[in-house]
Amino acid sequence: MDRFEKMMINLLSKMGYKGPDGDAWVTQKTNDGGIDGILNQDPLGLRKVLIQVKRYEEGNNVGRQTISQFHGDLDLQGADRGVFITTSSFTKGAEMAAKTFNIKLIDGDTLTKLMIDYKVGVQVQKTYELFEIDNDFFDLIRKIIKHLI
Structure with missing residues (x-):
C-alpha cells in the first residue's frame, strides 16, 4: 500500500467526505481499475467518491x-463523482474536463494548504x-489615578 495514497484517503476522511457512517480505503496496488482509493459516504456504499492520486514533479502537469x-x-x-489529487498542477484542458465530469481537482498548492489545515x-x-x-485596562487605571489625585 502506498503511504501517499493512504495519507490522501486519511485527509479526505478528516475533511468529512467519508460521512459519519461511511468507510474509506486504499485500493490494491495492481489491477485497481485506475482507482487509488474509495470513500463510501454511507453504510451501504450507495454514495461513493473515487480517488486518484499522482505524485508528479513540478512542471509535469496532469x-x-x-x-x-x-x-x-x-x-x-458506477461512480458519479471523483477527486483527482496531484502534487503538481493541472492544464486548462484538464480543468475544463473535470468540470464537465464532476471531478474535483486538488493541485499541489491546494493540497499543501489542506494538509496543514487538517494536520495530515x-x-x-x-x-x-x-x-x-490592553489599552482599555491602562485607560481605566489612568482614570482611577486621576480621580484619586
Whole structure:
C-alpha cells in the first residue's frame, strides 16, 4: 500500500467526505481499475467518491486525457463523482474536463494548504503566543489615578 495514497484517503476522511457512517480505503496496488482509493459516504456504499492520486514533479502537469481516463474509470465503477489529487498542477484542458465530469481537482498548492489545515502529514514544531497591549485596562487605571489625585 502506498503511504501517499493512504495519507490522501486519511485527509479526505478528516475533511468529512467519508460521512459519519461511511468507510474509506486504499485500493490494491495492481489491477485497481485506475482507482487509488474509495470513500463510501454511507453504510451501504450507495454514495461513493473515487480517488486518484499522482505524485508528479513540478512542471509535469496532469492533462485532459488523464482526467478523461479517470472519468472512464469512474463510469466503469458506477461512480458519479471523483477527486483527482496531484502534487503538481493541472492544464486548462484538464480543468475544463473535470468540470464537465464532476471531478474535483486538488493541485499541489491546494493540497499543501489542506494538509496543514487538517494536520495530515505534518507536525506542529512550535506554537507562539502573540500579545497585545490592553489599552482599555491602562485607560481605566489612568482614570482611577486621576480621580484619586
